[in-house]
Amino acid sequence: MWLVRLIRLPNLLVIALTQWLIAKQVLGVAYAKANVIPALNTLELWVLILATAAISAAGYVVNDIADVEIDRVNRPDRLVIGKRINIVLAQRLASGFALLSFGCSLWLAWRKDELEWLWLYPVFGGLLLAYPRWLKTRPFLGNLWVSICCAGVLGLVWLAERAAWAQLSVHYILSTYIVLVSFLTFAFLVTWVREVVKDLEDRKGDERVGRQTLPIAYGNRFAKGFVLLLTAVLVGLLLILRWTGLGNREPILLDTWSFSLVALAVILSVFLVKSTTNVAYHRISTAWKFYMLGGLFLLFCFKFFL
Numbered sequence: 001m002w003l004v005r006l007i008r009l010p011n012l013l014v015i016a017l018t019q020w021l022i023a024k025q026v027l028g029v030a031y032a033k034a035n036v037i038p039a040l041n042t043l044e045l046w047v048l049i050l051a052t053a054a055i056s057a058a059g060y061v062v063n064d065i066a067d068v069e070i071d072r073v074n075r076p077d078r079l080v081i082g083k084r085i086n087i088v089l090a091q092r093l094a095s096g097f098a099l100l101s102f103g104c105s106l107w108l109a110w111r112k113d114e115l116e117w118l119w120l121y122p123v124f125g126g127l128l129l130a131y132p133r134w135l136k137t138r139p140f141l142g143n144l145w146v147s148i149c150c151a152g153v154l155g156l157v158w159l160a161e162r163a164a165w166a167q168l169s170v171h172y173i174l175s176t177y178i179v180l181v182s183f184l185t186f187a188f189l190v191t192w193v194r195e196v197v198k199d200l201e202d203r204k205g206d207e208r209v210g211r212q213t214l215p216i217a218y219g220n221r222f223a224k225g226f227v228l229l230l231t232a233v234l235v236g237l238l239l240i241l242r243w244t245g246l247g248n249r250e251p252i253l254l255d256t257w258s259f260s261l262v263a264l265a266v267i268l269s270v271f272l273v274k275s276t277t278n279v280a281y282h283r284i285s286t287a288w289k290f291y292m293l294g295g296l297f298l299l300f301c302f303k304f305f306l
Contacts, residue, residue, distance in 0.1 A: 002084040006064060006093070007057040014293065015056055015153060016049045018187075021299040022157045026179055027165060030172040039164040040157075044108060048160060051104035052153050058097035059128050059149075065090050066132030070205035074278070098125065112160075124149075137210075139217040143195040151188040155180070179299070182241050186295045189234040194288040196227050197272065201281035224272055231269050235262050257297050264291060 003009075023038070023045050031038055040048065064071070064081050071079050081090045102121055109115045127135070127145065136142035158165070158180055165176065199206065199213040200223055206213050215223040242258045268291070272284055 002080050005078065006061060006080045006085075006090070007097075008060045011060075012053045012056055014296075016053055018154050018296060018299070019049050019052060019157050020045070021296060022154065022180065022183075023161070025299050026176055027157070027161050030168055030176050031164065034168050034172050036164055036167045039112075039161045044111065045157075047104050047108050048156065051101045051108065052156060054097045054101035054104065055124070055128070056153065058094045058101065059131070061090055061094040061097065062128060063132045063136075065094070066136070067205075069209055070202060070211075073205035073208055074202045108160075137212055139212055139214045143192055143199070143214065146195050147188045147192040150191040151184045154187055155184055178241075182237065183295060183299060185237055186234070187292065189230055189237070190288060190292050190295065193227050193230050193234070194285055194292075196223055196230075197281055197285045197288060199223065200275075201278050201285060204278070227272060228269055231265050235265050238262050238265075257294075261291070261294055264294070 023040065028038065030036075065087060068079075068082050068087070072082070081087060102125075105118065105121050109118050131142065131145055135145045165173070168176070196214055200215050200220060203213070203215050203220070207216055214226065238258050238261050242255065268284055268287055271280070275281055275284060
């Protein structure tokens, strides 16, 4: 059970599901209609998913190692490192996951004859190590980095499939482009919102170790205002998406999806404005996590839009 909590297994499953949906439900549907062969076969796709999940797991462990003292204050009942396992074991787990991810990436790059793309791994790994010790201590930078990572891991499949994607007709390229960019932007904004809400929740522990998160540097009121701004951009994205050509074939389906997400974003914003306790912030943060799953509905429905 402690390992499930340490590596955030539900989050890893969401990452895996999203990458699979992008490959099979978005790009795969377009490939099937256009008679294009995917760049990744099934085995290669699952190796890519495993590499992404493994490096994400390593990131979660590294973050928890850096946050031991903070978690003693903010969430002592959910503490794993220092309570269930020691730091040495946690460091070995992080190293193991990182090596597993690198091995998968190396195999995939060699198999696809794209070794020149391996430079992405040390760059990403270095920033991963810098996040909890440097980026996370800066207002905006830490949240921005996590949001980019969240959107980036979802875009890895698109990057790997770029050769096959380029073979699609203009119609299919435009349709897949709109869906992929919309969902990556959606994931980026939702992650940034949730990260700021988590900073509001963790303010007490962050202050104790001297971190300068957004609420600490500029105050809770400013942080809430920034969340409202991001949410407004998110709502705008959903409304713009509704008025694109993607909704011509299934307007009721898309209307229902868009209205539900817009309404929920507004409700969560109202709750955030009124919230003042860590318990309330935690509930809102959890709600935003499930909100991300609502975005997967777009990928499920893509076949109706072609």
